[in-house]
Amino acid sequence: MKYTLVIPAAGKGKRMGAGINKLLIPMQSAPVIIHTLRAFENDSNCAEIILVISEDEYETFSDLLAKYDIKKDVVFVNGGSERQDSVYNGICHAQHEYVLVHDGARPFVTEGVTQRVLDAAVEYGASICAVPVKDTIKRIVDGVVEETVERSALWAVQTPQGFHLPLLKKAHQIAREAGYNGTDDASLVEYIKHKVTVVEGSYYNIKVTTPDDLVVAEAFLRTNR
Numbered sequence: 001m002k003y004t005l006v007i008p009a010a011g012k013g014k015r016m017g018a019g020i021n022k023l024l025i026p027m028q029s030a031p032v033i034i035h036t037l038r039a040f041e042n043d044s045n046c047a048e049i050i051l052v053i054s055e056d057e058y059e060t061f062s063d064l065l066a067k068y069d070i071k072k073d074v075v076f077v078n079g080g081s082e083r084q085d086s087v088y089n090g091i092c093h094a095q096h097e098y099v100l101v102h103d104g105a106r107p108f109v110t111e112g113v114t115q116r117v118l119d120a121a122v123e124y125g126a127s128i129c130a131v132p133v134k135d136t137i138k139r140i141v142d143g144v145v146e147e148t149v150e151r152s153a154l155w156a157v158q159t160p161q162g163f164h165l166p167l168l169k170k171a172h173q174i175a176r177e178a179g180y181n182g183t184d185d186a187s188l189v190e191y192i193k194h195k196v197t198v199v200e201g202s203y204y205n206i207k208v209t210t211p212d213d214l215v216v217a218e219a220f221l222r223t224n225r
């Protein structure tokens with residue numbers, strides 16, 4: 001099933017503290033965003049890529065796509081103040097019945113994870129990839145433990161997240177009207193009471209967020225050359 005890939009890449013990277021868009025930070029041979037795009041280069045189901053970026057970074061990203069010879073057609077769309085706004089801007093330009101939303105900050109996604117998300121999105125309308133939490137999770141208030149959360153039902157959610165486009169558009173529009181802000185797109189679909197199916201992600205599918213993630217990413221690249 002062909003799909004539109006929407007990649008939100010318009011963040012400020014505040015937690016990275018690099019002073020630049022963290023997706024432009026080099027990781028070995030190429031910037032983060034190039035590793036992410038390369039993860040989809042050989043996916044024949046990926047029919048179009050919508051890269052959601054800051055308006056003042058069009059030339060930067062255009063130069064990178066050319067320098068690193070990204071073969072897929074990539075359409076640029078302006079980002080918004082929040083990730084949710086950026087994704088909404090992106091899906092408004094999607095041309096295919098199914099859409100996968102994948103963080104530009106997740107460079108190590110595999111074709112296997114992507115295929116599982118796509119297959120489940122086609123079958124159920126909405127899907128996410130996730131991995132079981134490995135740490136004990138506690139709710140902490142003012143530096144004091146309030147609750148230890150039962151771990152057996154806790155999963156760390158990743159991207160890609162896959163959707164039937166009309167469902168995702170409806171969820172985003174209702175969330176905007178209600179002023180509901182979710183940290184992922186699936187939460188907007190949950191908000192309108194639609195089931196979201198979970199498929200197996202990968203512990204290697206990290207989101208490059210803080211400086212330590214770059215250390216992990218470099219190690220991954222060294223061992224998976």
Ligand SMILES: Nc1ccn([C@@H]2O[C@H](COP(=O)(O)OP(=O)(O)OP(=O)(O)O)[C@@H](O)[C@H]2O)c(=O)n1
Binds near residue numbers: 009012104
């Ligand atoms: N207004 C925003 C915020 C985030 N993103 C994108 O959404 C993905 C996940 O967001 P996150 O990892 O939080 O990136 P930042 O928002 O840049 O990080 P921070 O919260 O530390 O500023 C990233 O690829 C980021 O570029 C986006 O397109 N538009």
Ligand SMILES: C[C@](O)(CO)[C@H](O)COP(=O)(O)O
Binds near residue numbers: 083156158159183209
């Ligand atoms: C979408 C996401 O990657 C799922 O884990 C995560 O919610 C993004 O959060 P961020 O704060 O925008 O990085």
